[in-house]
Structures are given as structure tokens and as C-alpha cells.
Amino acid sequence: MPTITDLTTADVRFPTSRDLDGSDAMNADPDYSAAYVTLETDGEHHGASLVFTIGRGNDVVVAALDALRAHVVGRSIENLDDVNALSRDLIGDSQLRWLGPEKGVMHMAIGGVVDAAWDLLARQAGKPLWLLIGELTPEQLVSCIDFRYLTDAITPEQALALLTEKAAGKEQRIAQLREHGFPAYTTTPGWLGYADEKLVRLSHEAVDEGFTMIKLKVGADLDEDVRRLALARDAVGHHTRISVDANQRWDVADAIAWMTALAPYDPYWIEEPTSPDDVLGHAAIRTGLGHLGIKVATGEHCQNRVIAKQLMAAGGVDVFQLDATRMGGINELLAVLLLALRYDIPVCPHAGGVGLCEMVQHLAMADFVAFAGTTQDRYLEYVDHLHEHFTEPVRIADGAYVAPTRPGTGAEMLATSIADHTFPHGIVWAESTDTEESTHR
Amino acid sequence: MPTITDLTTADVRFPTSRDLDGSDAMNADPDYSAAYVTLETDGEHHGASLVFTIGRGNDVVVAALDALRAHVVGRSIENLDDVNALSRDLIGDSQLRWLGPEKGVMHMAIGGVVDAAWDLLARQAGKPLWLLIGELTPEQLVSCIDFRYLTDAITPEQALALLTEKAAGKEQRIAQLREHGFPAYTTTPGWLGYADEKLVRLSHEAVDEGFTMIKLKVGADLDEDVRRLALARDAVGHHTRISVDANQRWDVADAIAWMTALAPYDPYWIEEPTSPDDVLGHAAIRTGLGHLGIKVATGEHCQNRVIAKQLMAAGGVDVFQLDATRMGGINELLAVLLLALRYDIPVCPHAGGVGLCEMVQHLAMADFVAFAGTTQDRYLEYVDHLHEHFTEPVRIADGAYVAPTRPGTGAEMLATSIADHTFPHGIVWAESTDTEESTHR
Numbered sequence: 001m002p003t004i005t006d007l008t009t010a011d012v013r014f015p016t017s018r019d020l021d022g023s024d025a026m027n028a029d030p031d032y033s034a035a036y037v038t039l040e041t042d043g044e045h046h047g048a049s050l051v052f053t054i055g056r057g058n059d060v061v062v063a064a065l066d067a068l069r070a071h072v073v074g075r076s077i078e079n080l081d082d083v084n085a086l087s088r089d090l091i092g093d094s095q096l097r098w099l100g101p102e103k104g105v106m107h108m109a110i111g112g113v114v115d116a117a118w119d120l121l122a123r124q125a126g127k128p129l130w131l132l133i134g135e136l137t138p139e140q141l142v143s144c145i146d147f148r149y150l151t152d153a154i155t156p157e158q159a160l161a162l163l164t165e166k167a168a169g170k171e172q173r174i175a176q177l178r179e180h181g182f183p184a185y186t187t188t189p190g191w192l193g194y195a196d197e198k199l200v201r202l203s204h205e206a207v208d209e210g211f212t213m214i215k216l217k218v219g220a221d222l223d224e225d226v227r228r229l230a231l232a233r234d235a236v237g238h239h240t241r242i243s244v245d246a247n248q249r250w251d252v253a254d255a256i257a258w259m260t261a262l263a264p265y266d267p268y269w270i271e272e273p274t275s276p277d278d279v280l281g282h283a284a285i286r287t288g289l290g291h292l293g294i295k296v297a298t299g300e301h302c303q304n305r306v307i308a309k310q311l312m313a314a315g316g317v318d319v320f321q322l323d324a325t326r327m328g329g330i331n332e333l334l335a336v337l338l339l340a341l342r343y344d345i346p347v348c349p350h351a352g353g354v355g356l357c358e359m360v361q362h363l364a365m366a367d368f369v370a371f372a373g374t375t376q377d378r379y380l381e382y383v384d385h386l387h388e389h390f391t392e393p394v395r396i397a398d399g400a401y402v403a404p405t406r407p408g409t410g411a412e413m414l415a416t417s418i419a420d421h422t423f424p425h426g427i428v429w430a431e432s433t434d435t436e437e438s439t440h441r
Numbered sequence: 442m443p444t445i446t447d448l449t450t451a452d453v454r455f456p457t458s459r460d461l462d463g464s465d466a467m468n469a470d471p472d473y474s475a476a477y478v479t480l481e482t483d484g485e486h487h488g489a490s491l492v493f494t495i496g497r498g499n500d501v502v503v504a505a506l507d508a509l510r511a512h513v514v515g516r517s518i519e520n521l522d523d524v525n526a527l528s529r530d531l532i533g534d535s536q537l538r539w540l541g542p543e544k545g546v547m548h549m550a551i552g553g554v555v556d557a558a559w560d561l562l563a564r565q566a567g568k569p570l571w572l573l574i575g576e577l578t579p580e581q582l583v584s585c586i587d588f589r590y591l592t593d594a595i596t597p598e599q600a601l602a603l604l605t606e607k608a609a610g611k612e613q614r615i616a617q618l619r620e621h622g623f624p625a626y627t628t629t630p631g632w633l634g635y636a637d638e639k640l641v642r643l644s645h646e647a648v649d650e651g652f653t654m655i656k657l658k659v660g661a662d663l664d665e666d667v668r669r670l671a672l673a674r675d676a677v678g679h680h681t682r683i684s685v686d687a688n689q690r691w692d693v694a695d696a697i698a699w700m701t702a703l704a705p706y707d708p709y710w711i712e713e714p715t716s717p718d719d720v721l722g723h724a725a726i727r728t729g730l731g732h733l734g735i736k737v738a739t740g741e742h743c744q745n746r747v748i749a750k751q752l753m754a755a756g757g758v759d760v761f762q763l764d765a766t767r768m769g770g771i772n773e774l775l776a777v778l779l780l781a782l783r784y785d786i787p788v789c790p791h792a793g794g795v796g797l798c799e800m801v802q803h804l805a806m807a808d809f810v811a812f813a814g815t816t817q818d819r820y821l822e823y824v825d826h827l828h829e830h831f832t833e834p835v836r837i838a839d840g841a842y843v844a845p846t847r848p849g850t851g852a853e854m855l856a857t858s859i860a861d862h863t864f865p866h867g868i869v870w871a872e873s874t875d876t877e878e879s880t881h882r
Contacts, residue, residue: 030535095470097468099549248542274590275542310718
């Protein structure tokens with residue numbers, strides 16, 4: 001049985017703020033970053049994962065990962081029960097719990113370590129994560145989930161019944177994924193920092209490439225947003241959906257007024273209209289926009305399953321945007337997929353950044369196979385950016401993610417990419433003349 | 442104008458798990474700890490503060506404090522506007538924001554730095570914090586508060602009107618605090634790890650010392666809780682209130698059933714019945730317990746003003762338990778005091794741990810002077826523990842906190858206490874033979 005011999009970390013940052021890639025109304029100058037963690041073992045395989053951040057503070061997540069070393073060294077990861085036990089032990093640690101509970105830096109770091117254990121498990125099984133999860137029995141899926149604080153929404157018994165019902169047809173769905181992949185939408189055209197010409201050109205390209213939805217960032221200036229959305233609508237026509245993303249910029253009344261002004265251009269959803277913590281605010285916005293046919297989407301910053309439960313139960317979301325590295329690891333993401341099934345909310349995961357596409361595609365595909373059972377109104381975000389740094393970069397064909405085949409969770413980066421981008425002494429940063437301004441203002 | 446020349450930190454931990462002080466249903470073995478931060482200046486004064494934790498992970502908060510050094514060195518803190526600008530800049534930092542937003546380790550560390558700036562301001566003004574805040578004009582109070590995500594509850598204009606109305610009588614309230622202090626309750630008798638004899642003896646002592654409410658930890662075993670609550674009720678009689686605290690142990694249905702079983706012993710409030718993130722769960726519990734006359738209290742783990750707003754607006758709390766070091770600093774705590782005034786919810790702060798009594802007494806007193814205007818049904822928690830490590834230890838007389846007189850926020854520790862308890866090389870830890878077990882399991 002292979003035993004974990006060490007936990008190693010790296011502070012990996014990409015200087016994306018230099019080109020305004022990733023600019024939006026709240027994140028003016030992100031440097032896409034990864035707090036990278038590896039579980040070394042005395043066996044054939046290792047496990048790797050990352051926590052995505054946007055620059056400053058990546059070192060704090062690395063410190064939180066390092067603080068977990070003593071919790072994992074000496075453990076063995078042989079089967080699913082071992083991964084579930086690690087998840088329970090880390091999230092349940094009574095002293096670490098104080099730092100959240102179950103939210104923020106410590107929770108994200110715990111998620112990183114749990115996900116590295118899943119990566120190790122998937123490599124040992126010789127399967128990509130989506131297939132590993134997809135092939136779990138309903139009983140095994142239920143065993144992954146911490147039902148604490150969820151039983152007013154769904155009990156383990158109810159979950160087992162639901163998942164057993166959904167298990168029929170798994171093999172066909174696995175075959176469908178292998179043949180057609182999972183539907184994607186693209187945010188590539190829509191960053192706030194892009195000029196009109198670039199917005200229009202990239203919108204045309206998105207349609208040509210087979211995408212049936214694109215997304216634009218909004219929320220900095222209403223007149224600008226009206227103009228940009230009109231340009232995009234004109235470029236893509238009326239058969240391609242356009243969603244918009246405010247990145248938490250508004251209070252409740254602002255969100256309703258702003259989106260009412262954009263309604264003539266038929267936005268499909270408004271993403272992150274306000275604070276990701278404001279369940280009741282989202283519900284009020286959704287009520288305020290319902291007559292316009294605009295859906296409310298959020299989830300990328302959803303801290304844990306307790307907020308997810310409330311967003312769904314209170315009518316705060318039409319679409320849940322699962323993020324790969326915000327919560328306490330894959331176990332908690334499975335809890336959220338279960339809740340989405342319970343409340344009949346489509347999961348359209350957040351991606352982009354660095355590594356999020358590579359990682360979250362597995363969750364979207366596992367959702368299709370084992371939970372939702374359909375791709376109706378499901379889209380997985382796609383941004384054409386930084387994929388070359390991963391051992392299995394995502395592949396897009398005809399507007400869909402191609403099902404990954406390599407064993408693991410998708411998070412593993414190339415050793416050279418890690419070395420070159422390690423902050424602050426990797427070659428990319430050491431050569432930079434503006435290191436101080438962009439990362440230590 | 443004094444300028445900040447350095448930010449220094451210390452990882453200070455007290456081995457409280459050795460005596461089971463602080464044991465409850467979720468926190469079996471806390472080592473009360475402080476991530477301590479000092480802003481050094483080139484002037485006469487410095488500013489100090491701390492973030493309270495319960496052991497493991499204190500190093501992660503220290504790392505987060507260290508990550509803020511470049512944000513403060515070179516700044517000047519001359520007046521209230523400078524402190525408000527620091528708060529806005531730190532909480533608004535677009536890259537750091539990703540790590541919450543506004544929650545968890547990074548938010549707590551930002552709060553620590555903001556509070557150290559308040560400490561510096563109060564020292565320069567020669568006033569204890571409660572008096573400094575108490576004497577601010579309504580306009581100045583409003584200027585401290587970030588209204589983002591709050592305007593569906595209260596606008597700056599509404600806040601100004603409310604606070605102006607409450608300003609009458611400030612001088613009498615300041616005089617009342619100086620003469621009579623602020624009402625306290627004690628948790629000293631009620632830790633789960635204590636034997637019956639100790640529980641009964643400490644309950645008697647609490648009444649003798651003038652406390653009109655005590656608190657017991659519950660939630661590990663129902664039969665035990667019934668027995669302990671019966672003993673305590675017998676010891677204190679029917680004129681002393683007894684509250685109970687489940688430390689997030691239950692789901693919604695558990696909370697209602699358990700408290701219904703304890704109802705015959707007339708508990709005043711149930712504290713933290715479930716996840717601190719579960720606004721709707723708290724509302725359901727409050728509805729379920731209303732006919733028994735049991736109040737619902739929470740707030741000690743409330744991550745920010747957005748959750749506080751919802752707890753109050755949705756009928757999730759009867760009593761809000763402000764914590765000194767969980768949120769983004771004194772500015773955000775003032776936002777919560779404003780919300781409590783808006784929704785007519787009494788604030789009964791959480792204290793205990795190490796330094797929480799010393800710090801939060803200032804907020805309770807400022808609440809009385811500038812916001813609530815009354816001490817009716819207000820209590821400030823008191824635990825007789827670790828006060829000797831502070832430059833101005835809290836003083837209790839006739840069941841009330843004596844108003845502090847020393848300039849500052851109360852967070853400053855003795856240099857010898859910091860040195861002796863620094864983890865892992867301070868004398869208290871270096872001499873310990875069980876360091877590995879208690880802090881690195």
C-alpha cells in the first residue's frame with residue numbers, strides 16, 4: 001500500500017495583468033496563479049492539485065497547504081474510503097476549523113490537499129477523474145458526502161434513492177461523452193479591457209468555432225455595457241446566447257436596474273450580480289428580473305455546501321457555477337452536485353484562470369454521468385488561455401470539451417512551467433521590471 | 442505625521458488544551474492563540490492587535506498578516522480618514538479579495554491590521570477605543586462604514602438619520618459606563634470538560650459575584666446536557682438566566698428536538714445551534730423554538746456584514762454575538778452595530794479565548810454610547826482566563842465590565858507573555874513534552 005512521504009508546494013504565478021486578460025469590473029489586474037501541491041509517495045504514483053488565485057495572497061494559500069503537511073505524511077491512499085477519511089479529518093480538525101469554519105484560505109487549502117489525494121487515487125485506478133466518479137455506485141457516491149448541515153435539504157437515504165434512480169443509462173452517457181464531449185461556452189471575447197474591434201472579432205470567431213453561448217463582462221459603466229452588448233449581439237445574431245457577468249459589482253437595486261437596461265439585448269443570464277454570500281439578495285434580484293426572462297447565475301465564489309444549499313432552496317439561482325478550487329475539495333463538490341440534482345438546478349461550472357478548465361471539466365462530466373443525467377442547458381465555461389502548462393491540456397472540438405483520457409484529475413502542470421513561473425525567483429518574474437508594482441503595491 | 446515603518450508579527454499560543462479549559466461540543470482541545478501584529482512607526486506610538494485562533498493554523502494567519510506588510514509600510518495614520526482609507530484599500534485589494542471574498546484567514550488578517558491602525562489612532566488621541574468611537578459624530582461613524590451590499594437594508598442617508606437620533610444622551614451614557622460599567626455574563630462554569638462538582642461550585646460563585654446570567658456548553662450528549670442543566674438551574678435558582686451553547690453541532694431538526702428537551706430548565710438562548718453560514722437554517726430553528734420562549738443567538742463565527750445583514754433581516758437571530766477578530770476589522774464591526782440598530786437586535790458580544798474580552802468590551806461600550814443607547818438585554822461574555830497577559834487586563838465588578846481607561850483598543854499583550862508563549866520556541870512550548878501531540882497531530 002503506497003504511503004504519502006511528503007507534501008511539497010510551489011507558488012506559481014502568471015503575469016497576466018500585463019495584457020489585461022481576465023480584466024473585469026472587480027478584478028482589474030489579475031495575475032492568474034496556482035498554489036500548487038504535490039503528495040509524494042513511496043509507490044509508483046504521486047498526486048497533484050492546485051488552488052487557483054489571482055496573484056497577491058497566493059503565498060498565503062501556499063502557507064496553508066504547508067500547514068497541512070503533518071496531517072498527510074504517513075497516510076496511505078489505497079481506496080475511496082481513504083480519500084473520504086482524509087477529507088473528513090481535515091475539514092473536521094477542531095483547531096483548523098476555527099479559521100473558517102469551512103471557508104476562505106484554509107478551506108481552499110484543505111480542498112487542494114483532498115484533491116491531490118483524489119488525483120493519486122485516480123492515477124492508481126488508471127482512470128480520468130470524471131470516469132472514476134461516473135462509475136462509482138450510488139452507495140459510494142453517498143459515502144463521499146458530508147451531510148452535516150444538509151439534512152434539512154436532503155438526507156443520505158433520500159440521496160441514495162435519487163442517485164439509484166439516476167444510475168440507469170450511465171454507460172450510454174459515458175459513451176456519449178467520449179463521442180461528443182461536453183458543451184462549452186466561451187468568455188474569450190468578453191473581457192472589459194478589450195477594444196471593440198477585438199470584442200467583435202472574437203465574437204464572430206466564437207460562433208464560427210461552434211460555441212452556442214458567449215459571455216461578456218459588465219458592471220463598470222452602463223453606457224459602455226449597452227454599447228458592447230449591442231455590438232456582441234449584432235456580431236453573433238439571435239441564435240447564439242449571450243450571458244453577462246458583473247463579478248459582484250452591484251447591490252440589489254443596482255443589479256435590477258442595470259439588467260433592466262440591458263434586457264433589450266436578450267442576455268441569457270446575469271452572473272454574480274452581487275455578493276456571493278447574499279442568498280436573500282440573489283433571491284430578490286431573481287424575483288426582480290424574472291419577468292424579463294433573465295436568469296441569475298452564481299457559484300464561482302460560493303464558499304461551501306451550506307451557502308449552495310441556501311441559494312438553491314431560497315430561489316436565489318437559476319444556474320449554479322461550480323468552481324474547482326474554491327470549496328473543501330471534490331467531496332464537497334459532489335455534495336453540491338447532489339444538491340443541484342435535488343433542486344433541479346443546472347450546473348454550469350466556472351472555469352478560466354489557470355487550470356480551472358482542466359480540472360472542472362471532470363466535475364461537469366461526472367455530473368452528467370452520475371447526477372444530472374442530461375446536458376440540457378448545461379454549459380462549461382471555456383477560456384483559451386494558459387492550457388499549454390498542463391500535462392493534459394483541455395481540447396475543444398465543435399464547441400465542446402473533449403473527454404479527457406489521462407488518469408488523474410487534470411491538475412498536473414509541466415515541471416518547466418512550474419519552475420519558470422515560480423514567484424518571485426522563476427525566470428518569468430526575475431526578468432520582470434515591474435514585479436514590485438504588479439504584485440506588491 | 443508619524444509614518445508606519447514596519448509590520449511585525451508573532452505566533453503566540455497558550456497550551457490551554459492541557460486543562461480542558463475551553464472545551465465544547467465542537468472544540469475538544471483548543472490551544473488559545475493569538476496571531477499578533479504590531480505597526481511600528483517613526484513617531485511616539487505604535488499600534489498593536491491580534492487575531493484569535495485556537496491553535497493549529499495560527500501560523501497561517503501570521504503568514505497572512507506578513508503578506509500585508511507592503512500595504513502598510515510608508516502609510517501615515519493621522520486621523521480617522523487614514524484608518525478608513527486603509528480599511529477600504531485592504532478589503533478592496535482586487536487580488537487579495539479572491540481569497541475570500543471578505544471571509545476566512547485573509548479577512549481576519551486584514552481585520553488585524555485595520556485594528557492595529559485603530560489602536561495607533563486611539564493611542565495618538567489618548568483615548569480608549571470605546572470613548573474614541575463613542576465621541577465620533579454621526580457623520581464620522583457613517584464614514585467608517587462600507588455600505589456595499591448593505592443598501593437593501595440601510596442606506597448611508599438612513600444611517601445618518603438613525604445615528605443622529607441616537608446621539609442625544611451620549612454624555613450621560615459615557616458617565617454611566619464610567620460609574621457602573623457594562624453588564625457581563627460568565628461562561629466560566631459551563632465547559633463540557635468540567636466535573637459536576639466544579640460546575641455547581643462555579644455556578645454558585647457566579648451568582649455570588651453578581652452575574653445575572655451564566656452559560657453552559659451543550660450538544661455532545663443529550664442525557665448529560667439535561668443532567669448538567671438541571672444541576673446548574675438548581676444551583677443558580679430561577680432569577681438567574683442560563684444560556685446554552687451548541688457550537689454549531691446540530692442540523693436544523695436536531696436543534697429543535699434537543700432544545701425542546703432542554704426547555705423545562707428554561708434556557709434563555711441557544712447559541713450557535715447550527716452552521717454560522719446557515720441563515721435560513723437559523724430562521725427555521727428560531728421559528729421552531731419560538732413557542733418555547735427560547736431565543737436564538739449567533740455571530741461569533743459570522744464571517745462578515747453580508748451574513749449579519751441576512752441573519753437579522755430573515756429573522757434568524759434574536760441576539761447577535763459580535764466577535765472582535767473574526768471580521769475585517771473595527772470598520773466592519775461598526776457596520777454590524779448599525780445593522781443591529783436598524784433591525785432592533787441586541788448585541789451581546791462573544792468573548793473569552795485570549796484577548797477577546799479585552800478587545801470586544803470596547804465595541805460593546807461603543808454600541809451602548811453611539812448606537813443602541815441602552816443596556817437592556819445586553820450582556821458581554823466573560824471568562825476568567827488569560828487576562829494577566831495584557832497591559833490592561835479587564836476588570837469585573839458586581840457582574841459588570843469596568844470601563845477601560847488606557848488609550849488604545851485593549852489588544853496589547855505584555856512583551857514577556859509574547860516571548861514566553863511564542864510557538865514553537867518560547868519557553869512554554871520548548872519545555873513541553875507533548876508539543877507534537879497537541880499541535881501537530
